Amino acid sequence: MPRRSDEPRHREKTAEPCTEQVRKPVSADALIRDEDGRLLLVKPALKAFWDLPGGVVGPAESPRAAARGRIGEELGLAVDPGRLLVLEWVGPHESWAGQLMFVFDGGGLAAGRAEQVRPVGDSVEDTAFVTLDEARNLLRSDVMSLLEKSLIALLTGGCDYFELA
Numbered sequence: 003m004p005r006r007s008d009e010p011r012h013r014e015k016t017a018e019p020c021t022e023q024v025r026k027p028v029s030a031d032a033l034i035r036d037e038d039g040r041l042l043l044v045k046p047a048l049k050a051f052w053d054l055p056g057g058v059v060g061p062a063e064s065p066r067a068a069a070r071g072r073i074g075e076e077l078g079l080a081v082d083p084g085r086l087l088v089l090e091w092v093g094p095h096e097s098w099a100g101q102l103m104f105v106f107d108g109g110g111l112a113a114g115r116a117e118q119v120r121p122v123g124d125s126v127e128d129t130a131f132v133t134l135d136e137a138r139n140l141l142r143s144d145v146m147s148l149l150e151k152s153l154i155a156l157l158t159g160g161c162d163y164f165e166l167a
Contacts, residue, residue, distance in 0.1 A: 003025050010120045023106070024140075028066035031056030032073060032108030033152045037117035040131035042108075043140060046074065047127050050059040054105065054149065055129075073108070077123040077129065081108045087155035092167040105152045119144040123147060 031054035034042040043052045057072035059065050069083045083106035090103045111119075116131050131139070134153070138146055144166070155162055 022079075026069060026099060028059040028068075029067060029101065030059050030072070030083075030103070030104040030106065031067035031082055032069045032106045033087060033149070033156060034079075034081060034108035035110045036131045037110065037113045038131075038134055039110075040116075042116075042119065043130050043132055044121075045128040045130075046125045047125055051142045051145070052130075052137075053127075053145055054152075055108070059104075066106060069104070069106050069108070076120055076122060076126045079119055083108055085160050087152040088148060088162055088164065090164045090166065092122055092144075092150070093162060093165070103148065105148060109158060 034055060035048045036042070037146060042055055044161075045052050055073050056069045057076070059068040063071070067081075068084050070081060073079050073081045085107050086104060087107055088103075088105040090105075092098075092101045092103060094100050098140050119131075121127060121129060132140065134150075137149060141149060151162060151164060
């Protein structure tokens with residue numbers, strides 16, 4: 003008779019390989035707009051380019067909780083990320099073994115709230131609400147592509163998955 007998967011012996015045997023699996027970095031960002039539909043970008047202190055607000059997902063953290071947490075920590079902004087817009091897998095590159103990137107709908111800010119968004123701490127140097135054309139001048143091409151995919155999902159009510167080799 004086969005053993006049930008919830009028996010302690012089975013859990014011990016299946017838990018061990020999970021600790022040895024390759025881990026991939028995961029990031030979670032949010033698409034946040036002001037009352038005029040401009041997009042919130044951040045200039046991280048440790049990057050040479052602008053980015054979407056959010057950041058790295060911790061080991062025991064959900065992507066949605068990570069987006070909420072990083073935005074709160076770095077911008078002092080209380081955002082409850084809504085539906086998932088895009089999930090993107092980026093293949094191995096440089097010293098990375100691949101990465102999963104989540105982008106959630108961060109919603110729109112109430113009138114006058116955008117002017118109050120400022121970096122908190124030292125992980126973000128600057129913030130800006132920009133048009134899509136302005137974003138093209140600030141973002142690296144891969145981040146701009148992720149932003150455009152997120153906007154399409156926002157406008158169509160969809161959610162999409164992409165793989166970048």
